[in-house]
Amino acid sequence: MxxxxxxxxxxxxxLRKLSTKEMLIENNLTIPWFFASCALAYYHYYVLALPFSAFFFLTSLRQVHNGFHNSLGTNKFLTWFSLFSNSILMIVSIHAVKFNHLRHHKYCLSEKDQEGKSAHMSWFGAIFYGPVHMFLIHQITLKEGNRNYKKNVLAELAAVIVFASAVFYFQIHFLIYHIVVMVIGEFLMAFFAVWTVHHDTEENPSMxxxxxxxxxxxxxxxxxxxxxxxxxxxxxxxxxxxxxxxxxxxxxxxxxxxxx
Incomplete structure (x- = not known):
C-alpha cells in the first residue's frame, strides 16, 4: 500500500489541533525532569540523577521534534524560542538538527539523507558513528542551509559555548554533570533516534x-x-x-x- x-x-x-491542556503538556514536559536531575546532581547523587537526565533528554527531543513540524501549538516566535533554549540545554544546535530532519523526511534513507545514514549500519556501527553524525549535521546545515538556518545555527552554537564556558569557569559541578550527560546523549542519537526506527526498512523507507x-x-x-x-x-x-x-x-x- x-x-x-x-x-x-x-x-x-x-489530530493536528491541540487543546490548551495538550499544548501546555507538550511545551512544559521537560521542566520536572531537568530540575529533578539538577537537584540530585547538586547534592552529588549522580547515579540517581541519571534516569532523570535521560528523561529530560527524551522529552526535550520530543518537544523540539514537534517544533520541527510546527506541532507545538504555539506561534512562530515561541516555537523558535523552544528550539533555541533547548539548544543550550541539550548542547547542540537544534536548528541544525531540524534542517537535517526535514531533509530526512524529504529524502528518507537516500543519499541526500544525512540523518538517516546510520540506518544502513549495524547497531554497533551506528553507536560508534554517533560523534561523526553530530559533527556532520552541523557542517551540512552551515553549507547547504539558507541564511536563516545559518544564522540560527551560529547563534545557538555561540550560546552553547558561552553557557559551557561559564559552567566550567565557575566550576558549577551539577551543570558540568548535565553537560557531560547531554553530550553523551547527543553522541548516541544516531543509534537511538535513527537506527532503532529505520534499520532494515530500505525497501520502503516511509514505512x-x-x-x-x-x-x-x-x-x-x-x-x-x-x-x-x-x-x-x-x-x-x-x-x-x-x-x-x-x-x-x-x-x-x-x-x-x-x-x-
Missing part, C-alpha cells in the same frame, strides 16, 4: 518501525510511534496513540516492524 493510499484511508486531520506495547510507549513518551510519524508528520506526538489506533482499525493488515 502506498503512502497516498494510507492517507486516504485514515482520518487524521483533526518506519513502530511500537505497539503500551508500557514501552509510556516509558519512551511515545517517541517510537515512528511509522505513524513518517506517514503523518503534522500530527503532534501526544496524538500519536490515537493515530496508531485509527491506522490499525482502518488498515488492520498493514505490515509493521517493531522498534524493540
Amino acid at each position: 502506498t503512502h497516498s493510499e494510507i492517507l486516504q484511508k485514515v482520518d487524521w486531520k483533526d 518506519a518501525r513502530t511500537q505497539r506495547s503500551e508500557w514501552k510507549n509510556r516509558l519512551t513518551f511515545g517517541m517510537f510511534y515512528h511509522l505513524e510519524h513518517h506517514l503523518f508528520p503534522a500530527v503532534p506526538t501526544i496524538k500519536l496513540p490515537e493515530l496508531a489506533k485509527r491506522i490499525d482499525e482502518a488498515i488492520p493488515d498493514l505490515q509493521k516492524k517493531k522498534t524493540f
Whole structure:
C-alpha cells in the first residue's frame, strides 16, 4: 500500500489541533525532569540523577521534534524560542538538527539523507558513528542551509559555548554533570533516534518501525510511534496513540516492524 493510499484511508486531520491542556503538556514536559536531575546532581547523587537526565533528554527531543513540524501549538516566535533554549540545554544546535530532519523526511534513507545514514549500519556501527553524525549535521546545515538556518545555527552554537564556558569557569559541578550527560546523549542519537526506527526498512523507507506495547510507549513518551510519524508528520506526538489506533482499525493488515 502506498503512502497516498494510507492517507486516504485514515482520518487524521483533526489530530493536528491541540487543546490548551495538550499544548501546555507538550511545551512544559521537560521542566520536572531537568530540575529533578539538577537537584540530585547538586547534592552529588549522580547515579540517581541519571534516569532523570535521560528523561529530560527524551522529552526535550520530543518537544523540539514537534517544533520541527510546527506541532507545538504555539506561534512562530515561541516555537523558535523552544528550539533555541533547548539548544543550550541539550548542547547542540537544534536548528541544525531540524534542517537535517526535514531533509530526512524529504529524502528518507537516500543519499541526500544525512540523518538517516546510520540506518544502513549495524547497531554497533551506528553507536560508534554517533560523534561523526553530530559533527556532520552541523557542517551540512552551515553549507547547504539558507541564511536563516545559518544564522540560527551560529547563534545557538555561540550560546552553547558561552553557557559551557561559564559552567566550567565557575566550576558549577551539577551543570558540568548535565553537560557531560547531554553530550553523551547527543553522541548516541544516531543509534537511538535513527537506527532503532529505520534499520532494515530500505525497501520502503516511509514505512518506519513502530511500537505497539503500551508500557514501552509510556516509558519512551511515545517517541517510537515512528511509522505513524513518517506517514503523518503534522500530527503532534501526544496524538500519536490515537493515530496508531485509527491506522490499525482502518488498515488492520498493514505490515509493521517493531522498534524493540
